[in-house]
Amino acid sequence: MAWFRREKKKIGGQKRDLPPDVWTKCDKCGEILYREKLADNLDVCPECGHHFKIPPDDYAKLLLDNALEEEHDADLHSVDPLEFVGPTPYADRYARAVRQVGRAEAVLTGRGHVDGRAVLFGAMDFRFIGGSMGSVVGEKIARATERAVERQEPLILVSASGGARMMEGVLSLMQMAKTSSALGRLHKAGLPYISILTHPTTGGVTASFAMLGDVIIAEPGALIGFAGPRVIEQTIGQELPDGFQRSEFLLEHGAIDMIVPRPALKDSVSKLLGHMVDGST
Amino acid sequence: MASHEEFERSIGDVVAQIGKLKEMASSGGLDVETELKKLESRLAELRAETYANVTPLEQVQIARHQQRPHSLDMIERIFTDFIELHGDRGFRDDPAVVTGWGRLAERSVMVIAQQKGRNTKGNLKRNFAMMHPEGYRKALRMMRQAEKFRRPIISLIDTPAAYPGIGAEERGQSEAIARNLLEMSLIETPILVAVIGEGGSGGALGLSVGDRIIMLEHAIYSVISPEGCASILWKENTEEARSKAAAALKLTAPDLKRLGVIDELIEEPKGGAHTDWDGAAEILSEALQRNLDELRSLPVDQLLQGRYEKFRAMGVWGGGE
Ligand SMILES: [Zn+2]
Numbered sequence: 001m002a003w004f005r006r007e008k009k010k011i012g013g014q015k016r017d018l019p020p021d022v023w024t025k026c027d028k029c030g031e032i033l034y035r036e037k038l039a040d041n042l043d044v045c046p047e048c049g050h051h052f053k054i055p056p057d058d059y060a061k062l063l064l065d066n067a068l069e070e071e072h073d074a075d076l077h078s079v080d081p082l083e084f085v086g087p088t089p090y091a092d093r094y095a096r097a098v099r100q101v102g103r104a105e106a107v108l109t110g111r112g113h114v115d116g117r118a119v120l121f122g123a124m125d126f127r128f129i130g131g132s133m134g135s136v137v138g139e140k141i142a143r144a145t146e147r148a149v150e151r152q153e154p155l156i157l158v159s160a161s162g163g164a165r166m167m168e169g170v171l172s173l174m175q176m177a178k179t180s181s182a183l184g185r186l187h188k189a190g191l192p193y194i195s196i197l198t199h200p201t202t203g204g205v206t207a208s209f210a211m212l213g214d215v216i217i218a219e220p221g222a223l224i225g226f227a228g229p230r231v232i233e234q235t236i237g238q239e240l241p242d243g244f245q246r247s248e249f250l251l252e253h254g255a256i257d258m259i260v261p262r263p264a265l266k267d268s269v270s271k272l273l274g275h276m277v278d279g280s281t
Numbered sequence: 282m283a284s285h286e287e288f289e290r291s292i293g294d295v296v297a298q299i300g301k302l303k304e305m306a307s308s309g310g311l312d313v314e315t316e317l318k319k320l321e322s323r324l325a326e327l328r329a330e331t332y333a334n335v336t337p338l339e340q341v342q343i344a345r346h347q348q349r350p351h352s353l354d355m356i357e358r359i360f361t362d363f364i365e366l367h368g369d370r371g372f373r374d375d376p377a378v379v380t381g382w383g384r385l386a387e388r389s390v391m392v393i394a395q396q397k398g399r400n401t402k403g404n405l406k407r408n409f410a411m412m413h414p415e416g417y418r419k420a421l422r423m424m425r426q427a428e429k430f431r432r433p434i435i436s437l438i439d440t441p442a443a444y445p446g447i448g449a450e451e452r453g454q455s456e457a458i459a460r461n462l463l464e465m466s467l468i469e470t471p472i473l474v475a476v477i478g479e480g481g482s483g484g485a486l487g488l489s490v491g492d493r494i495i496m497l498e499h500a501i502y503s504v505i506s507p508e509g510c511a512s513i514l515w516k517e518n519t520e521e522a523r524s525k526a527a528a529a530l531k532l533t534a535p536d537l538k539r540l541g542v543i544d545e546l547i548e549e550p551k552g553g554a555h556t557d558w559d560g561a562a563e564i565l566s567e568a569l570q571r572n573l574d575e576l577r578s579l580p581v582d583q584l585l586q587g588r589y590e591k592f593r594a595m596g597v598w599g600g601g602e
Contacts, residue, residue, distance in 0.1 A: 081597035135596030180462035206455035226455035227445030
């Protein structure tokens with residue numbers, strides 16, 4: 001069953017739009033899957049339930065009635081504030097990401113409706129330099145949050161990130177404080193914020209807005225943590241147990257409210273908003 | 282005997298010569314005064330030279346210097362009536378962060394301070410100042426207490442990072458840091474942050490949302506360590522890669538001042554805080570008092586608005602408006 005209609009043509013070029021890519025192998029169970037079927041199933045493996053990564057536009061379509069009705073701040077772009085000198089210049093890496101992904105940064109923000117209820121929406125793009133948060137991502141999230149306060153509408157953010165954007169140095173670190181402060185205002189205004197965590201969400205994004213939802217929902221099997229597993233293994237000098245830092249582990253340890261498979265996400269969000277926004281009527 | 286890093290080896294040599302000369306003088310009654318004076322002025326010169334021209338990587342080494350004054354060394358010299366309070370009331374007391382009441386120039390303040398150990402035993406206890414979630418929660422508890430009694434908060438920053446371990450993840454390291462960021466933006470009392478050594482990424486930031494951020498001259502503040510950055514981007518942890526990473530990250534106090542991340546750079550005694558703890562404490566104390574006086578004079582709503590705008594303005598981008 002198709003949960004939503006996919007547009008035939010997309011800017012940039014996702015894997016599934018490339019002509020010869022008709023079949024794909026499930027990362028988890030190894031089953032060979034017909035791509036079109038997989039897409040109809042919201043990129044969830046019909047055999048084992050593995051959730052493939054999907055881009056932010058897909059989350060907008062999945063969660064919102066008419067996808068994103070208006071996009072905000074699409075033109076904000078990084079300007080390499082430190083003139084970062086690395087093995088690959090940041091400016092080059094950035095330009096390549098823009099070309100590959102077809103958007104100016106690692107987050108898509110805007111406004112739409114969930115079952116008729118207006119919301120501010122944001123979703124991160126892991127393909128864009130690992131969904132890392134630099135000045136632009138922080139600014140877009142902060143603006144989305146402030147718009148929610150201005151319009152008195154709920155905020156929904158879908159996270160996927162490897163953490164801070166190293167190449168923007170301490171400025172990227174400060175985006176954690178910026179986004180969290182903005183959420184402080186949303187909190188004071190009594191507005192709902194639902195945070196949806198997808199695979200993977202780690203580092204500075206987890207240690208700021210991603211973990212600050214009134215309700216935190218994770219997709220099944222997502223890696224969610226502060227430190228990456230490799231860093232932890234190096235620090236403690238031992239291998240990590242199976243399932244460590246996965247959604248199920250976080251639920252068990254009381255770090256998130258619920259695990260919801262992708263096909264049921266919208267329904268859960270809608271129900272929650274019903275309770276939080278208009279539950280008394 | 283003070284240990285010396287590679288770049289200050291020549292300083293170490295002169296210090297050793299002075300030591301030897303003094304020993305000779307005391308045992309043999311020799312008159313070494315002229316020679317001693319010459320060496321001492323040479324030492325002052327060398328120190329001034331060495332510390333005026335340090336590379337970013339050397340700066341990192343100074344910030345982590347074995348002999349650098351740590352939080353408790355500063356607390357002892359700056360605050361009177363210090364009384365330490367323990368625990369997050371939930372899981373345990375985290376010794377990587379010291380919290381408690383103290384007096385700064387007679388007036389009560391809540392002190393939150395990341396504490397390194399000075400030796401193996403100390404570091405085992407303090408976990409190299411790498412906090413666990415319960416440390417951030419303890420700090421938040423104390424900040425709430427300060428807010429209740431309308432006393433300002435002084436946060437001393439000196440940590441390589443928040444601890445990346447199994448227990449830390451199990452107990453919600455990321456939530457603990459995130460929670461502090463949000464709550465600190467709303468706490469209705471002045472918050473003054475001083476980076477005195479290493480400002481290690483989220484581990485430092487989790488105690489660093491404040492009205493003013495001041496920083497000792499040879500302290501660093503970074504999104505990642507040069508070692509971490511080198512191994513991720515350069516795929517090697519060699520001296521050369523670390524050196525490039527340290528330079529690229531712009532983590533020194535002058536860099537941070539330029540980037541608008543800190544409000545004030547506090548000059549250290551010549552030769553660095555590790556050569557003169559009393560001098561460093563005196564300079565820091567003056568800066569803390571001066572900044573706190575200014576913050577105390579602001580009404581709470583203005584304080585919170587200023588704090589919000591301060592972090593809201595951080596970052597550089599193109600496009601929009
Ligand atoms: Zn599968």
